[in-house]
Amino acid sequence: MKEILTGAQALIRALEHEHVEVMFGLPGGCILPAYDPLIESRIRHILVRHEQGAGHMAEGYAHVTGKPGVAMVTSGPAATNLVTPLCDAYMDSIPMVGITGQVPTAAIGTDAFQECDTVGITRSVTKHNELVMSPQDIPMVVRQAFHIATTGRPGPTLIDLPKDVLQNTMEWYWPGDDEVLDSLPGYRPNVKGHPKMIKEAARLILAAKQPVLYVGGGVLKARAADGLRELAELTQIPVVTTLMARGAFPDSHPLCLGMPGMHGTATAVTAMQKSDLLIALGSRFDDRVTGKIAAFAPDAKIIHVDIDPAEQGKVRRPDVPIVGDCRLVIEELIKVLKGMLQSGEKQADVGPWRSRVSGWREQFPLAYDQSEAGAALKPQFCLEKLRDGAPDGTIVVSGVGQHQMWASQYWRFEEPYTWVNSGGLGTMGFAVPAAIGAKVGRPDRTVWAVDGDGCFQMTAQELVTASLEKIPVKIGILNNSSLGMVRQWQEMFYDERYSEVNLSGTLPDFVKWAESMGCVGIRVEDPQEAEAAIDKANSINDRPVVVDFRVEETEKVFPMVPAGQSNDDLILHESQMARREFLK
Amino acid sequence: MSGNNPFGQDSQHHVLSVLVQNRPGVLARVSALFARRGYNIFSLAVAPTEHPDYSRITIVVDLASAPLEQMTKQLFKLVDVVRISELDPKHSVERELLMATVKVSPEQRGQVVELTNIFEGKILSVGTDALTISLDGSPSKIDDFMALLDQYGIVESQRTGRVALPKLDRTTKLRAVKTPKGGAR
Numbered sequence: 001m002k003e004i005l006t007g008a009q010a011l012i013r014a015l016e017h018e019h020v021e022v023m024f025g026l027p028g029g030c031i032l033p034a035y036d037p038l039i040e041s042r043i044r045h046i047l048v049r050h051e052q053g054a055g056h057m058a059e060g061y062a063h064v065t066g067k068p069g070v071a072m073v074t075s076g077p078a079a080t081n082l083v084t085p086l087c088d089a090y091m092d093s094i095p096m097v098g099i100t101g102q103v104p105t106a107a108i109g110t111d112a113f114q115e116c117d118t119v120g121i122t123r124s125v126t127k128h129n130e131l132v133m134s135p136q137d138i139p140m141v142v143r144q145a146f147h148i149a150t151t152g153r154p155g156p157t158l159i160d161l162p163k164d165v166l167q168n169t170m171e172w173y174w175p176g177d178d179e180v181l182d183s184l185p186g187y188r189p190n191v192k193g194h195p196k197m198i199k200e201a202a203r204l205i206l207a208a209k210q211p212v213l214y215v216g217g218g219v220l221k222a223r224a225a226d227g228l229r230e231l232a233e234l235t236q237i238p239v240v241t242t243l244m245a246r247g248a249f250p251d252s253h254p255l256c257l258g259m260p261g262m263h264g265t266a267t268a269v270t271a272m273q274k275s276d277l278l279i280a281l282g283s284r285f286d287d288r289v290t291g292k293i294a295a296f297a298p299d300a301k302i303i304h305v306d307i308d309p310a311e312q313g314k315v316r317r318p319d320v321p322i323v324g325d326c327r328l329v330i331e332e333l334i335k336v337l338k339g340m341l342q343s344g345e346k347q348a349d350v351g352p353w354r355s356r357v358s359g360w361r362e363q364f365p366l367a368y369d370q371s372e373a374g375a376a377l378k379p380q381f382c383l384e385k386l387r388d389g390a391p392d393g394t395i396v397v398s399g400v401g402q403h404q405m406w407a408s409q410y411w412r413f414e415e416p417y418t419w420v421n422s423g424g425l426g427t428m429g430f431a432v433p434a435a436i437g438a439k440v441g442r443p444d445r446t447v448w449a450v451d452g453d454g455c456f457q458m459t460a461q462e463l464v465t466a467s468l469e470k471i472p473v474k475i476g477i478l479n480n481s482s483l484g485m486v487r488q489w490q491e492m493f494y495d496e497r498y499s500e501v502n503l504s505g506t507l508p509d510f511v512k513w514a515e516s517m518g519c520v521g522i523r524v525e526d527p528q529e530a531e532a533a534i535d536k537a538n539s540i541n542d543r544p545v546v547v548d549f550r551v552e553e554t555e556k557v558f559p560m561v562p563a564g565q566s567n568d569d570l571i572l573h574e575s576q577m578a579r580r581e582f583l584k
Numbered sequence: 585m586s587g588n589n590p591f592g593q594d595s596q597h598h599v600l601s602v603l604v605q606n607r608p609g610v611l612a613r614v615s616a617l618f619a620r621r622g623y624n625i626f627s628l629a630v631a632p633t634e635h636p637d638y639s640r641i642t643i644v645v646d647l648a649s650a651p652l653e654q655m656t657k658q659l660f661k662l663v664d665v666v667r668i669s670e671l672d673p674k675h676s677v678e679r680e681l682l683m684a685t686v687k688v689s690p691e692q693r694g695q696v697v698e699l700t701n702i703f704e705g706k707i708l709s710v711g712t713d714a715l716t717i718s719l720d721g722s723p724s725k726i727d728d729f730m731a732l733l734d735q736y737g738i739v740e741s742q743r744t745g746r747v748a749l750p751k752l753d754r755t756t757k758l759r760a761v762k763t764p765k766g767g768a769r
Contacts, residue, residue: 120612123609124616124617127661127663128663131608131609148663184663186605186660186662186664308661309657309660310654310660310661
C-alpha cells in the first residue's frame with residue numbers, strides 16, 4: 001500500500017535517504033512546514049544567526065568531508081542571503097544543496113510577502129536549480145539535486161519549495177539510480193579519460209626536460225592525492241599546489257614547490273614560467289595563477305586534465321586535453337607510464353631541472369622581518385607559532401585577504417582536506433562559519449580559523465551558534481586594524497593614498513565580543529605572549545576560543561605579482577630583490 | 585544589426601541547433617548563459633519538436649564574441665541541454681520567415697505584388713496605402729527581398745530568425761531522441 005506523506009515529510013525523508021547527517025539553517029514563513037517533521041528526524045539541524053552563515057557552514061562541512069553540505073532557509077531575504085555561499089561554492093566546485101522556501105504556488109508572481117525569484121536569482125550561481133510545483137516531484141528532485149551536486153564537477157544545487165507544495169500530500173516513492181539517470185538525459189559527466197590522449201600525455205611527460213605538475217582543487221575533489229604522489233615520485237616531477245589544492249601534496253615532500261600565483265613562492269612561480277611542460281591536474285588557469293596570460297609559461301606545452309570539458313581551452317589551449325576524473329586519469333597515466341618504462345622507453349633527464357629548481361628554493365625562501373622590540377607582532381610570526389603549536393591533522397580555515405595568503409604560505413600542509421578557504425569568489429567573512437561547518441564534519445580534528453579583523457566583523461555572530469551548539473572552533477584574528485590587502489594595494493599602486501581602509505584600532509573589543517558570545521577571548525600584543533596564548537587556546541575544547549593578535553598594520557604580502565602583469569615581474573621581499581636576476 | 589544583412593560584411597555567424605528538455609525556464613537558462621558569458625546572439629528561435637518532451641532552440645551566434653567551442657561546451661553544461669549540433673551553413677538547410685508592411689501608393693501596388701510573386705511570397709493584408717507581405721526562404725533570399733522592398737519604404741517588419749537542420753547526404757545518420765523517464769521531469 002502506498003504511504004501518503006506531506007511534501008514536508010517527503011522532503012525530510014528524502015534527505016535522510018540521501019544520508020544527510022546534519023543541515024544548517026534558519027526557519028521562516030514559507031519553509032515552516034519543513035521544520036515540523038524535522039523535530040522527529042535523526043538529522044541534526046544547526047540553527048544559525050544569519051543565512052549566509054548556514055551556506056558557508058555547509059561549504060566548510062563539504063570541504064573537509066567530501067559529502068554535500070545542506071543549508072535550509074526560507075524565501076525572499078533568506079534566499080538572497082544564501083546567494084553569496086552558493087556563488088562561492090560554484091566558483092570553488094563545492095558540493096552543496098540549498099533548500100529554500102517559496103511563497104505558495106498561487107502567489108508566485110504577485111510580489112507576495114517575502115517573495116523573490118529565487119531560481120532566477122540563483123540560476124547563474126548554481127550548477128542546477130529547480131522550483132518544485134508538485135509535492136509528488138519532491139523525492140525525484142532531491143535525488144537529482146544530490147546527484148548533480150556530487151558528480152562530475154561538483155557544485156551547488158538549489159531546491160525551491162513553495163509552501164503549499166510542502167503542505168500538500170503525495171504518495172511516497174524513492175526513485176532508483178536508473179530512474180534518476182533517465183530523468184536527466186542531458187547530464188552525463190565523462191569521468192574516464194580518453195586512452196589515446198593519456199598515451200599522448202605519457203609521451204610528452206617522458207620527453208619533458210623541465211616539467212611541472214600544476215595541481216588544482218580538482219585533485220582534491222577527485223580524491224586523487226595518493227595517485228598524484230605516486231605520479232610525482234615515479235617521474236620525479238616537481239609539484240605546485242594552487243590555493244585550492246593546498247594539502248593535495250605534502251609541503252614537506254622534496255618535490256613540493258608550494259603555491260604558485262600572485263602570492264606564490266618565487267620557486268613555484270618561476271618553475272612554471274620556465275617549464276617546458278605543464279601537467280595541469282584539476283586546475284583552471286585562473287588569472288591569479290597565470291598573471292598576464294600572454295606572458296604565462298611561454299615555452300610550456302600543456303597537458304590539461306579536467307572533468308569539465310569547458311575548462312579545456314578556456315584560457316590556454318592545451319596540447320593534450322583530457323576530459324575526465326583526476327583520480328581515474330592519474331591512475332591510468334601511471335599504468336601507461338610504467339608500461340612504457342618497462343618496455344624500455346627512457347624518461348628525459350630531469351636532474352638538471354631539479355637542481356635549478358632547488359637553487360631557486362634555497363635562494364628565495366619565504367621571508368619577513370621579525371618585529372623590533374616593543375613593536376606590534378608580525379602576522380607571519382603569529383602564523384608560524386600557530387602552525388608549530390597546532391596538533392597534527394589540524395584543519396585550517398581562512399577568510400580572504402592578506403591573512404589568507406600568509407596562512408597558505410606559512411602553514412605546512414601535510415595531508416589533504418586540512419585547508420578550507422574561499423578561493424574563486426574571495427568571500428570575506430567565510431572563515432568563521434566555514435570553520436564551524438568543518439568542525440561539525442570533523443569533530444575529531446582541531447579546527448583553527450585564521451581570520452582578519454575585517455572578515456571577522458562580517459560573520460562573527462555565528463560564534464553564538466558555535467557556543468550554543470558546542471562546536472569548539474578556534475579563531476585567530478590577525479588584527480591589523482585595517483582592510484590589509486586593500487591597504488597594501490593602495491600603498492603600492494595608489495601612491496600611498498589611503499582611502500577607506502582603517503577599521504579602528506580600538507573598536508570593537510574583540511575579547512569582550514568573544515566573551516559575550518560564549519567564547520574564551522585572549523588578546524596578544526607582544527611576541528612573548530604568543531606561544532602561551534596559543535597553548536591555552538589549544539587546551540580549551542569545551543567552547544570556542546578567539547585570539548586577537550594585534551599585528552603590524554604596514555606588513556605586506558610577498559612575493560607578489562601585480563595584477564595583470566607577467567609572472568616574470570615578481571616583487572620579492574626587499575632582502576631578496578637584489579638577487580632577483582637569479583630567477584631569470 | 586544594420587541594413588538588410590544582419591551579419592555585416594565580416595561577421596562570422598554559426599548556427600547551433602540545441603535540443604533541450606521541454607521544461608519551464610529552459611529558455612531563460614540558455615539566454616542567461618549567453619548574457620553571463622558575453623556571447624552575442626544574432627537570432628534565436630525556439631519551439632517544441634516532434635517529441636513533446638523536447639524543444640529545439642536554433643541559435644545564430646556571433647563567433648567574433650567568443651570561440652564556438654567555448655559556447656557549445658558552456659551550453660552543454662546546462663543540465664537541460666540534451667544535444668547540440670553545430671550547423672555549418674555549408675552543410676545545413678536554413679529557413680527564415682519574414683513579415684513586412686510596405687508603404688505603397690495605388691500606382692506602386694502592382695509593382696510590389698509582382699515582386700512578391702517573383703520571390704514566391706504571399707500578400708497577407710491589403711490597406712489603402714500599404715501591403716503586408718510574408719516570405720519564407722533562405723536568409724539571403726530574405727535579405728535580397730528586403731533590399732528591394734526598401735525603395736518603397738518598409739513601415740514594419742519582423743523576421744523570425746533562422747531555423748536550421750543538417751543537410752541530408754549519404755553519410756547522415758539520423759538519431760531519434762529517447763523519451764525521458766522518471767517522475768519529475
